[in-house]
Amino acid sequence: MNKAIPVVQKYMTYTPKSIGFDRPLSQAMKLMSDMQIRHLPVLKAGELIGVLTDRDIKLVASFENIDPEKVLVEEACSFDPYFTSPETPLSEVVSYMARKKYGCAVVMDNGKLAGILTETDVYNAFAELLETRLKH
Secondary structure (H helix, E strand, O other), rough: OOOOOOHHHHHEEEEEEEEEEEEEHHHHHHHHHOOOEEEEEEEOOOOOEEEEEHHHHHHHHOOOOOOOOOOEEEHHHOOOOOOOOOEHHHHHHHHHHHHHOOOOEEEEEOOOOEEEEEHHHHHHHHHHHHHHOOOO
């Protein structure tokens, strides 16, 4: 008996924090630190334009004379993020994330930010699937 492959919405983080493209990097850094998150969708007029990661911040911070109060999020974020829909099979998204070495997939529903599937969400899904489907 085969069970259906779950879809992304079962494991994604709903209504993730996001930040405007024109906000100072310092604000993003504080939000990410306070929320203990490593991926922050970047929006412009409500539209997804990128993702700011902890890796992006570390790269920008490594440059000399960088003031996080003056650098904008759009100057540090990665554009054209990987995104998917809530109904996409989890196996498809996880396979793509692994192949491309992506730390997250932004989940969009009808053009709006609906969630985010992070590596941590994937680990939780994997643990649950191992427990429920492979346990004897």
